[in-house]
Amino acid sequence: MSVTGGGEYGPGRLAALRGPVEPIDHNARTIAALAANPGCDRRAVLDAAGVDKGRTIRHLGHPPRFGLSPFAMFRNEQFKAIVKDDDGARLAGLLREVLHLTTAETAYQTTGEEAGASREVRHRRTADLLRDAAQAGRAATLLDRPLLKLAVAGHDVYLEPDVIAFQAEGRFHIVAIKAFAVIDGQAETAKVSAAAREAAVYVHAMRALFADLGLDPERVSHDVVLVCPKDFGNVPTATLVDVRHQLLVLDRQLGRLKGVDRILAALPADLTFDLGRPAAEVAAALSAVGARYAPECLAACEMAAFCRAEAHACDSLAALGRSVRDDFGGVGSVAGAIGLAEGAVLPEDDQSEVAERLRHIHRIYDEAVV
Amino acid sequence: MTLFRSYLKARARHEGRARPAATVRHVHLSDAPMVFVPLRMAGEAAAPLGAMVGCDPAEPRLLVVPQPRDRDLRFAFAAELASVMVPYIERYAADSEEVEARTPYPRCLDAPQIIVPNRGALAFVRLLGRSTRFRRTDGPHAVDPLVPVLGRWLTYLHGRGEYAGSAMLLSLTDALAAHWVTGQSDAEDTDPAALLGWIDPPAGMTGPEAAAVAEDPRRSPPPGPDTDPDFDRRVLQPSIADYDASGSADRVRAALHDQLRPTWDLVWRGVALLRTLPEAPSAVLRWERDRASLAGENARIAEGGLSQGRWDSAVAAARRLAMLEIAQQTYEAGRAFDDPLVMAEYRAEGVAFAGEVVAVEPDRKIIPPGGKRPVVRPLVTVKTADPLRLAPGKKVLSPSRPRQAGQILSAEDGTVVVQINGGVKDGVPEVGETVCYADLDPSGGRRPPLPALEETPWTHGGPPQEYVPTDEDAQEAWS
Ligand code: SF4
Numbered sequence: 001m002s003v004t005g006g007g008e009y010g011p012g013r014l015a016a017l018r019g020p021v022e023p024i025d026h027n028a029r030t031i032a033a034l035a036a037n038p039g040c041d042r043r044a045v046l047d048a049a050g051v052d053k054g055r056t057i058r059h060l061g062h063p064p065r066f067g068l069s070p071f072a073m074f075r076n077e078q079f080k081a082i083v084k085d086d087d088g089a090r091l092a093g094l095l096r097e098v099l100h101l102t103t104a105e106t107a108y109q110t111t112g113e114e115a116g117a118s119r120e121v122r123h124r125r126t127a128d129l130l131r132d133a134a135q136a137g138r139a140a141t142l143l144d145r146p147l148l149k150l151a152v153a154g155h156d157v158y159l160e161p162d163v164i165a166f167q168a169e170g171r172f173h174i175v176a177i178k179a180f181a182v183i184d185g186q187a188e189t190a191k192v193s194a195a196a197r198e199a200a201v202y203v204h205a206m207r208a209l210f211a212d213l214g215l216d217p218e219r220v221s222h223d224v225v226l227v228c229p230k231d232f233g234n235v236p237t238a239t240l241v242d243v244r245h246q247l248l249v250l251d252r253q254l255g256r257l258k259g260v261d262r263i264l265a266a267l268p269a270d271l272t273f274d275l276g277r278p279a280a281e282v283a284a285a286l287s288a289v290g291a292r293y294a295p296e297c298l299a300a301c302e303m304a305a306f307c308r309a310e311a312h313a314c315d316s317l318a319a320l321g322r323s324v325r326d327d328f329g330g331v332g333s334v335a336g337a338i339g340l341a342e343g344a345v346l347p348e349d350d351q352s353e354v355a356e357r358l359r360h361i362h363r364i365y366d367e368a369v370v
Numbered sequence: 371m372t373l374f375r376s377y378l379k380a381r382a383r384h385e386g387r388a389r390p391a392a393t394v395r396h397v398h399l400s401d402a403p404m405v406f407v408p409l410r411m412a413g414e415a416a417a418p419l420g421a422m423v424g425c426d427p428a429e430p431r432l433l434v435v436p437q438p439r440d441r442d443l444r445f446a447f448a449a450e451l452a453s454v455m456v457p458y459i460e461r462y463a464a465d466s467e468e469v470e471a472r473t474p475y476p477r478c479l480d481a482p483q484i485i486v487p488n489r490g491a492l493a494f495v496r497l498l499g500r501s502t503r504f505r506r507t508d509g510p511h512a513v514d515p516l517v518p519v520l521g522r523w524l525t526y527l528h529g530r531g532e533y534a535g536s537a538m539l540l541s542l543t544d545a546l547a548a549h550w551v552t553g554q555s556d557a558e559d560t561d562p563a564a565l566l567g568w569i570d571p572p573a574g575m576t577g578p579e580a581a582a583v584a585e586d587p588r589r590s591p592p593p594g595p596d597t598d599p600d601f602d603r604r605v606l607q608p609s610i611a612d613y614d615a616s617g618s619a620d621r622v623r624a625a626l627h628d629q630l631r632p633t634w635d636l637v638w639r640g641v642a643l644l645r646t647l648p649e650a651p652s653a654v655l656r657w658e659r660d661r662a663s664l665a666g667e668n669a670r671i672a673e674g675g676l677s678q679g680r681w682d683s684a685v686a687a688a689r690r691l692a693m694l695e696i697a698q699q700t701y702e703a704g705r706a707f708d709d710p711l712v713m714a715e716y717r718a719e720g721v722a723f724a725g726e727v728v729a730v731e732p733d734r735k736i737i738p739p740g741g742k743r744p745v746v747r748p749l750v751t752v753k754t755a756d757p758l759r760l761a762p763g764k765k766v767l768s769p770s771r772p773r774q775a776g777q778i779l780s781a782e783d784g785t786v787v788v789q790i791n792g793g794v795k796d797g798v799p800e801v802g803e804t805v806c807y808a809d810l811d812p813s814g815g816r817r818p819p820l821p822a823l824e825e826t827p828w829t830h831g832g833p834p835q836e837y838v839p840t841d842e843d844a845q846e847a848w849s
Contacts, residue, residue, distance in 0.1 A: 063586050067599035070607055071438075075413030181415035183500065232415060232501050295555035312383075312578070320379045321555045327376035337380045354373070360757065361377050361718045368711040369390055 013264060014049040014155070019274025023050025027160035028198035031152060031250075033300045038253045041263045042291040043301060048155060048260045051273050053302035059275050060283055062305035065298075072179075079179040083227055083236045084164075088142045090236070091164070091227070095140075095175065098225060098238040101168050103140045110144040111161065119158050122147040127209060133167040134215050140168035142175075148205035152257060163202050166225070174202045175225045182228045182237055192226070192241070199224035200246035204254075222247060263289070294322045329354045374715040375551060383553030386576035388568040392549040393711045395647035396704075398537045398657035400483035404458055405430075405637045407487055407630050408494050410595040411438040412602055416497035418447050419597065419606075420626035423454050427638040434626050436619035437610055448502050449514035456516050458482055459523050463668040466661075476665040477658065481538050484527060485641060487562050487593040487633050488543045492531065494595040495539065499524030503678065525678050526667050533694060535656040535701035538664070542640045549647065554581060562636045563590050570643060591629040593636070601629065652704035652812060703810035707769040713806060720759030722808030723786060725752045732798045748790045748798045750776075752805060755784060766807040771796045776807055 014023075030047070037043055046053055054064055083091050092106035109129055111122045126146040133141040145161035164175040176199045180191045203224060207217035222244045230237040273285050286306065293307040293316065301307075311319035315333040318325040330350055331337045339345030340355040341362035347355035375391075382389045404425050411417040420434040431454060435447045459482045466476045486492055503521025505513040531539035547559050552568035558581070559565050567580025575583075584590050587598040597606065609621035706713045706722070716722035729751040735744040758781050760766070766776045766788065774793035778786060788807060790798060799805050 063588060064600075067603075069412035069597070069599040069602040071411055071602055072413030072599075179413055183415060183497065295557050298555075298557055317380065319555070320376075320383060320553065321371065323371045324376040324379055324555075327371060327373045328380070334380045334383050337377070338384045341377060341381075357373055357718070357757065358377060360755065361374050361714075364714045364717055364724075364756075365374075365378070365711075368393065368714045 017045065017049040017272055018051050019272055019276060021052070021275070024052045025160055026050075026150075026152065026157040028162065028201040029194075031150065031157075031159070031201045032194070032197035032246075034152070034253055034257065037292060037294070037297055037300065038256055040290075040292045040301075042286065042289040042303070042307070044257055044260050045263055045267075045289050046273070046303070047152065048257070049273070050157075052275075055275060056273060056282065056286075057302050057306060060279050060306055064302070065304065066302055076179045079229060079234065079236075080177045082234055083177050084144065088144070088164075091175070092140065092142060094227065094236060094238040095166055095168070095173075095225060098240055099168065099173070101140070103168050106140040106142055106168075107136075108142045108144065111147055119147060122161075123149060123158065127213060130165065130167075130172075130206075130209065131213055131215070133165075133172075134170070134210075134213075134219065136167065140166070142166055146206070148202060148209060150201065150205040150208065150254075152254065159202065159205055163199070165206065170219065172206065172220045173223065173225050174199050174206065174220075175227060176202075177227045177236075180228055181231060182239070183231050187228060195226055196224070196241050196243050197246050197250075199226070199241065200243040200250050203243060204247060204250055292318075294318050295320075296322070372715060372719055374718040378551035379553060381553075382551055382568065382577070386553070386578060387571065388550040388552045388565075388577060390549065391551045391711065392647065392705075392709050394650040394709050395644055396535075396548060396650045396653055396708065396712075397540065397545050397644070398483075398649060398653045398660075399641065399645055400480070403483040403485050403641065404455070405485050405634065405641075406455075406491070406495075407593075407633050407637065408491055408498070408595050409597055409626065409629065410494055411435075412597060412599065414438070416494065416501050418444060418498065420622075420630065421447075421451065422630040422634045423451065425458070427635070430631070430634050432623060432627055432630065434619060434623050436613040436622040445505075445513045445517060448498075448517045448520060452514065452516035452520035455484070456519050456523065459527075463664055466665045466668070469662070475662060476669065478661040478664045478668070481657070481661045481664050482527075483538055483540065485540045485542055485545075485637060487541070487637055488560050489541050490560070490593075490595050492528065492539065492541050495524050496528040499526075499528055522671070522678070529678070530660070530663055530667075533697040535653075535697060535704070536660055536663075537653075537657060538660050542637050545644060546640055549644065552581075553577060558585075561585065562593050562633065562640060566636055566640055566643070570639075591632055593633045594630075597629060601625075650705070650708035652708050656701070656704070700812060703808075703812035706808060706810055707767075707772060707812045710806075713769065713808065716808055716810065717756045717806075720757050722806060722810065723752070723754045723756040723758045723760075724804065724806035725754030725756070725784075725786075727751065727799045727801050727803045727805055728753045728785075730798055730801055746794055748794060749779070750788045750790065750799050750805070752786045752788065752807070753784060754786060758786060760809055764809055766809055767811060768799075768805055768807050770805060771799075772812065778807075 034043065034047060054066065058064055087108040088106065095101070096103065111126050111129065126143070126148065129143050130146065133143065143165040146163070146165045147158060147161045149156050149158045164177070166173045166175050176195055178191070178195050180187055203220055203222060206220045210217045210220060222242060223240045224243050226239045226241050227236050228239070229235065267288060271285055271288060273282055275282065283306070287310060291307045291310065293304070293311040297304040297307060308319060315335050317328055317331065317334055317337060328337050330348070331340060331354065336345060337358065340347055340351065341358035343359055378389045378391060402425050404423065406421060406423045408421040409419040411419045417438050418435055419438050420432065422430040422432055424431045433447055433450050435443050437443055462478055462480050462482045465480070466478045468474050469477045486495065499521045501521070502517050503525055505511070505518045505521065507513060507515045507518065527539040530536050543560050543562050543565055546562070546565050546569060550569045552559055552565060554564065554568065561584060563584030564581040567584045568577035571577050571580035587600060591601065592598050605625045606622070609625045612621045613619050706716055713722055717724060727750055731749040734747055734749050736747050737744050760778055760781065762778050762780050764778045766778060768774060768776065771793065774796050775791040776788045777791055779789050780787045
């Protein structure tokens with residue numbers, strides 16, 4: 001991530017929070033994950049400051065959770081290479097078919113990682129290529145690894161270039177290549193939704209760029225193309241996925257994250273998550289920022305082990321499941337719920353109904369269990 | 371989730387230990403179950419890496435694929451697995467009796483039971499079945515003759531396993547979670563080590579402490595089918611490289627053994643824990659249905675029926691959905707009728723109630739609407755403290771007299787009047803007796819009529835064609 005602009009507190013404050021290290025790269029997965037727990041201030045601050053959450057959680061003594069197996073990486077790269085083989089000729093064929101195009105010719109371009117081109121340079125090149133493509137006549141364009149950026153929490157971040165932008169007949173599509181298999185026309189739902197959420201991040205970023213370039217953002221389609229291996233082999237198959245819903249959700253969450261300045265304003269001025277400090281100090285600094293742990297965090301946020309321990313230490317009901325917390329209505333803690341059930345705690349006004357039900361459950365459970 | 375279950379979760383968390391959610395065992399356990407713990411290669415849909423399989427806790431059979439990208443080695447794995455599983459399954463499938471009924475039908479004397487650690491392993495079983503059942507045993511890409519047979523059985527067992535209460539293919543974590551509630555979230559319950567840590571923590575540890583140990587991949591390997599990425603990098607990758615260089619699978623075997631053995635032991639421990647509960651009466655009935663289903667599948671194979679298609683026809687799919695629904699209702703009602711602890715959840719939700727009988731009119735006669743002659747319709751008045759939400763007119767049944775049809779006449783201020791509409795022969799409850807009535811029917815009496823497959827009306831496309839595998843299916847790559 002590169003901080004190129006910002007709100008009232010600006011880059012200095014965020015750099016101080018992060019400590020003397022480079023901000024980490026964001027990618028579509030991490031940005032899509034922002035939406036998983038929109039109400040969490042802690043995550044918003046960590047992400048806005050570009051803190052490396054994986055290193056942080058290890059520093060605190062928890063095992064890392066989001067490692068990627070070398071075999072999975074190999075498989076991803078292998079499949080991507082197969083799909084992009086021959087300067088994208090095969091991919092162009094797949095795209096023509098799934099988008100019902102007649103265009104014969106497709107130009108293949110890449111933003112170029114060679115010669116250590118800086119991100120700024122590559123982003124500018126991406127913008128130039130996309131502008132050219134938008135003005136291209138009949139020929140279709142495949143732009144590999146476009147470097148896009150996105151405003152997160154009032155600050156611009158670059159997205160890891162992990163997709164292809166495809167232009168044909170004046171319309172642009174985001175193409176995501178994923179190595180999970182589509183077996184008998186079906187893929188694992190969780191993987192498809194994750195891919196759709198990530199692709200939506202690129203659609204959003206590309207539309208923003210189009211607006212900057214004075215092009216119509218609507219030329220970037222909400223139909224993304226997902227390219228996956230068919231059945232158990234290596235033959236790619238392309239599917240159109242409508243990400244309108246994901247775009248709406250993302251829009252809303254990014255809108256909320258703009259409020260990170262408001263969160264920062266309430267924090268002590270000398271707060272820092274600098275990993276050069278002892279674990280206990282980092283933990284205390286993290287705890288100074290409010291969190292909203294729920295079990296969904298386990299699959300979405302590197303900080304989950306830390307926040308879970310903290311939530312259990314506070315006797316949180318939500319840590320057992322959001323639906324558990326909802327079932328108990330306004331009851332605040334595990335001990336509070338048990339106290340109401342045992343009749344040891346007097347219910348507050350709005351708790352009388354749930355308290356009555358709990359006392360009944362407590363009684364019939366104990367009768368049945370012995 | 372219901373408040374009842376949420377309360378149990380909170381209580382388990384408060385006490386630091388799982389709470390029982392059942393007083394009897396709602397799943398049949400075979401005398402000789404087979405445990406199967408598979409691992410797959412990261413990044414691949416169904417490339418096996420290795421497995422432990424067998425019927426003896428002390429003697430697991432370890433199968434490994436020393437180079438998981440080698441197609442021939444994968445099929446060698448499938449053949450070896452088939453040599454263990456197919457004889458185990460067919461031993462049961464071949465042995466059946468004829469059950470006397472209006473239309474007599476065959477039923478196997480017993481059935482196989484394959485137990486895997488969790489739902490991830492169940493899904494892997496389905497994919498393993500799918501990737502092996504269309505294989506040809508002659509011509510190009512020929513595989514061991516048992517490989518497609520294994521694929522067929524795994525596909526059948528997985529399909530049957532989707533029926534609630536079926537027990538031929540079980541996920542241990544699902545079975546345990548049906549009998550105990552832990553103080554962690556449902557997502558965390560999918561790890562057998564963490565789940566068992568809550569249910570039966572080692573001496574001197576609380577449930578959450580034991581679960582924390584179980585969760586650390588450095589201290590306890592994940593249950594699979596996915597391996598720990600760190601293990602892949604540090605241990606597995608060099609071991610596979612070693613095989614590539616030396617041709618010896620020893621290092622891969624040792625590495626996978628260490629990953630599999632703890633889960634293998636856990637599954638057996640979980641099975642032993644389940645055995646401590648006495649078997650519920652309706653679990654026996656459900657097992658009978660499994661045995662009848664197995665006999666049906668065996669007959670289909672014997673008659674030369676083709677392998678399951680890639681897709682169900684529309685009619686078969688609709689029929690299957692309806693059957694799944696019926697199985698679910700019957701299973702839930704059966705559990706509640708067998709177990710007061712399960713029934714308590716329905717009472718808390720207001721769809722069942724229990725209490726003391728305070729008045730009975732055993733000889734009451736009425737002339738039913740539309741009838742001419744008076745008939746016996748006894749009344750039972752029950753005093754209950756349960757928050758009943760059933761309205762007058764609702765049909766109810768009682769676990770103590772399941773064939774006696776009841777109907778709520780009135781329910782006010784904890785006093786419920788039930789009219790007995792049938793099955794009076796079983797004896798009307800007496801004053802002072804504790805009874806329970808529920809809006810549940812374990813006999814599946816509310817089953818919608820289903821068209822038989824061969825009677826599918828032409829408006830729905832006529833009887834479906836059986837799926838004929840193509841050459842393409844047989845040669846499909848498995849890479
Ligand atoms: S794990 Fe913690 S920081 Fe991450 S989203 Fe959940 S509560 Fe927020």
